Amino acid sequence: MTDTSQTPLVQLKDISISFGGIRAVDHVSLDLYPGEVVGLLGHNGAGKSTLIKILSGAYQKDGGEIWIEGKPANITSPRDARDYNIETIYQTLALADNLDAASNLFLGRELVTSTGFVDDAKMESETAKIMARLNPNFRKLKEPVSALSGGQRQSVAIARAVYFNAKILIMDEPTAALGVHETQMVADLIQELKKQGLGIFLISHDTREMLELCDRVSVMKNGQLVGTERVEDVTEDDILSMIIMGKKPDQAA
Amino acid sequence: MGGGPYGAIGATGSWIVGLLGCAAVLGLIIMGRRKRTTFHIAQRPIWAESVLAIVGCGAVIGAVLLVNAYPWPRGIVRRYAEAEGITIPEGGLFISHGFAIPVLILVGVAVFMTILMSRTRFGRYVYAIGGNPEAAELAGINTRWMTVKIFALMGALTALAAVVASARLGSATNALGTLDELYVIAAAVIGCTSLAGGVGTIYGAILGALVMQSLQTGMVLIGFDAAIQQVVVGSVLVLAVYLDILYRRKSK
Numbered sequence: 001m002t003d004t005s006q007t008p009l010v011q012l013k014d015i016s017i018s019f020g021g022i023r024a025v026d027h028v029s030l031d032l033y034p035g036e037v038v039g040l041l042g043h044n045g046a047g048k049s050t051l052i053k054i055l056s057g058a059y060q061k062d063g064g065e066i067w068i069e070g071k072p073a074n075i076t077s078p079r080d081a082r083d084y085n086i087e088t089i090y091q092t093l094a095l096a097d098n099l100d101a102a103s104n105l106f107l108g109r110e111l112v113t114s115t116g117f118v119d120d121a122k123m124e125s126e127t128a129k130i131m132a133r134l135n136p137n138f139r140k141l142k143e144p145v146s147a148l149s150g151g152q153r154q155s156v157a158i159a160r161a162v163y164f165n166a167k168i169l170i171m172d173e174p175t176a177a178l179g180v181h182e183t184q185m186v187a188d189l190i191q192e193l194k195k196q197g198l199g200i201f202l203i204s205h206d207t208r209e210m211l212e213l214c215d216r217v218s219v220m221k222n223g224q225l226v227g228t229e230r231v232e233d234v235t236e237d238d239i240l241s242m243i244i245m246g247k248k249p250d251q252a253a
Numbered sequence: 254m255g256g257g258p259y260g261a262i263g264a265t266g267s268w269i270v271g272l273l274g275c276a277a278v279l280g281l282i283i284m285g286r287r288k289r290t291t292f293h294i295a296q297r298p299i300w301a302e303s304v305l306a307i308v309g310c311g312a313v314i315g316a317v318l319l320v321n322a323y324p325w326p327r328g329i330v331r332r333y334a335e336a337e338g339i340t341i342p343e344g345g346l347f348i349s350h351g352f353a354i355p356v357l358i359l360v361g362v363a364v365f366m367t368i369l370m371s372r373t374r375f376g377r378y379v380y381a382i383g384g385n386p387e388a389a390e391l392a393g394i395n396t397r398w399m400t401v402k403i404f405a406l407m408g409a410l411t412a413l414a415a416v417v418a419s420a421r422l423g424s425a426t427n428a429l430g431t432l433d434e435l436y437v438i439a440a441a442v443i444g445c446t447s448l449a450g451g452v453g454t455i456y457g458a459i460l461g462a463l464v465m466q467s468l469q470t471g472m473v474l475i476g477f478d479a480a481i482q483q484v485v486v487g488s489v490l491v492l493a494v495y496l497d498i499l500y501r502r503k504s505k
Contacts, residue, residue, distance in 0.1 A: 058391055079393035094391040098384035098451035099377075107381055108392035110374050117372040121292060 007070040009034050009168055009199040015054060015064035024050040026223040027064070032168065032199040037190060038228075039214035040203045042243055047223040048203045049091060052170050055201070056088040057081035068168075079108075087166035091173045091203075093157040097146035101138075102127040104145055105160045130159045134185065150177035158186065162193070169193065170201045175209070187213060207239050221246040255420030256353035258325045267351035271317035278309035321349040355417045359459070362410070367455045379403060384451030432483075439490040440465045442497055449501070465489070 010032040017025045025047045032038050040048040053059045055066065057078040066073045068084050075081050081088070095104050102123045103110075111119045111126070124141060131138045135155040145153055154177050161169055171190075175183045190200060190213055204210050210217055211231055219226040219242040227248040229238075242248060254260060262270070282302055289296050325333070325348045333348070334341050370376035378399055381389040390396050411430075419425035444461030446453030468489065472482045 056391075077393070078391050079395075082393055088391075090391060092387075094385070094388040096381040096384035096388050096451070099380060103377060103381075107377075107388070108394050110377060112374070118374055118377055121288075 006033055008032060008067075009069060010055065010201075011065075011067040012051070012055065013065045013067065015051060015061050015066070017050060017054060017059060017062045023223045025054070025061075028220065028223075028225045029064075030218055030225070030228070032201060034167075034197045034199055035194050036215040037194060037200045037202055037213055039210040039217040040201060040220060041205075041207065041210060041217055041239060042220040042226075045222075046220040048220055049172055051220070052088070052172060052201060052203060055081070055168075056086055056170055058088075082109075082164075085165070085167040086170065087161040087164060087168070088170040089157050089161045089172060089174050091176070093153055095145045095153060095157060098144050100144055101131070101141050101148070101156050104156055105130075105163060107160075109164070126163075127159070130163050131155065134159050134162070134189070135182070151179060151182050154178055155182070158189070162189070166198065168199050168201075170203075172203045173205070174202070175204070175206075183209075207236050211236060211239070219243055254354050254358070254417055255423070256355050257421075258329050258348075258350065260355070260420070261320075261350040261353045262357070263351040264321050264349045265351075267317045267321055267349075270352055270357065271313050274313035274316075275310040278313065279306055282306055282309075317352075320352050323350045324348060325350065355421075358413065358417065362413070363455055363459055370455060375399075375402070380451055382450075383447075383453075435483075435486060435490065436465050436469070437462075439486060439493060442490065442493040445497075447501065448494060448497060 008031045010030075012028065012030045015025055015028050016023070028047070028051055030038065030051075040052070042048050050059060054061045055075065057075045057080050060076060066075055068086075073080075073084055075084065075086075078088075096107060099107070102120070105127050106123050111122050113119045127141060131141070135152065138152055138155060140148060140152075145156060148156070154174065158171075158174060161171075175186050178186065187209075190202075193200060202210065202214060214231055216228055216230050217234070217239060218228040219239065221243065224246075226242050226246050229242075229248075282305060286296060286302065324330075327345060330346050330348055331341065333339075334346060339346070370379065378389065378394050381392070381394060382396055382399055386396060389399075415425075415430060418429060422429070440461035441453065441458050442448060442461070443464050444454070444457030444459070446458060446461075465486070469482065469486065472485060477485070
């Protein structure tokens with residue numbers, strides 16, 4: 001449940017970004033409390049991924065403020081976001097296809113030996129450990145990631161986000177390429193992370209899955225926030241009408 | 254630094270280099286065994302390791318014997334003897350060339366670059382940026398600064414090549430090396446560097462350069478017209494790129 005008495009982990013206040021003449025995100029405000037999952041729903045092109053990329057440092061916002069744990073935060077690059085313990089799983093997975101799973105997991109944060117060389121062996125053993133937790137059937141650790149199936153690639157991307165002890169996790173369509181069993185593993189993982197006190201932003205198209213996994217859902221349309229509702233207060237039809245019509249359910253009635 | 258009689262290290266120097274080479278081969282094999290023990294991978298049998306060691310050292314010693322078999326030309330020996338005050342015995346004085354200094358520079362650069370590309374974070378980031386620049390950016394790699402560093406490294410290597418080239422010629426105009434990038438790109442592509450980025454090795458590029466230079470020297474020895482030489486080099490490059498694309502499409 002959302003504990004609104006605590007300081008929010010993330011506060012996005014009045015965020016705006018435009019690409020040329022198009023307002024991709026138009027004065028959107030969102031909160032995220034520790035131990036809760038906030039879902040972002042909307043059409044393709046509604047601005048969900050763009051908003052989340054502003055938080056993860058991939059884009060620079062044009063207006064608004066980001067507050068992390070009650071203090072203003074200046075996020076200008078993915079490195080800054082990592083320093084604030086924000087980890088992201090992108091829709092495109094952002095994996096380097098020619099490198100193997102271990103190199104991708106530690107991309108940008110390689111483990112080095114005392115002489116400053118990359119410690120391949122240690123990275124490989126750590127990767128084996130975390131992949132065993134997430135995807136026990138995963139054996140092809142040394143092959144380039146392009147040789148893996150879609151689900152295995154997604155497991156690598158999820159492992160990358162989970163390994164580094166994030167406080168804020170952003171998941172952009174994390175189960176898009178996963179089978180039933182793997183989707184259940186991701187759902188279990190999200191529950192476990194919730195118990196550890198992480199805050200999770202979840203973007204998905206599957207409304208039913210969102211209502212199961214999330215505590216609150218926000219709906220966006222054409223760059224603007226239609227509304228944020230608690231999962232107990234809305235039904236699937238209400239959400240659908242919010243997405244399609246762009247109006248909150250009590251207003252539409 | 255241009256090679257030739259005064260650009261080579263002579264017989265004793267070559268033997269020293271040969272011994273260092275043998276030591277390096279043995280050291281690599283021993284390190285390989287130690288690494289396997291640490292990770293509990295099955296050891297290679299001793300006879301296999303000894304065969305490798307013998308073949309490796311044999312190749313190094315063979316190279317030393319080869320370069321020591323090339324004597325200085327008589328005229329240069331005579332000048333050297335007069336300058337040093339040595340009398341030339343009957344049958345001539347045999348002074349061997351030994352390893353040419355450019356060859357040693359090549360070996361040094363190859364070793365340095367291989368370590369840089371396979372063991373350091375810089376090398377890892379180069380491969381990452383080549384494979385997926387967006388992923389590299391999102392992983393927090395400063396791609397702009399990396400691009401500057403990569404071009405700087407390329408400039409340094411080019412400068413080294415220019416020094417060796419002008420040393421070989423004895424002098425140079427400011428047009429030295431024009432259109433050499435054609436040969437360099439051909440050499441890299443022949444050596445299995447992907448034009449799409451993300452794939453490539455140092456020894457592959459060196460082998461490609463060997464092929465290209467053999468081609469060019471061969472054409473000069475046959476007596477091809479300079480224009481036809483350029484056409485041939487261009488055709489080889491086109492063929493290499495075509496095969497590269499074909500291979501990648503097949504293996505996708």
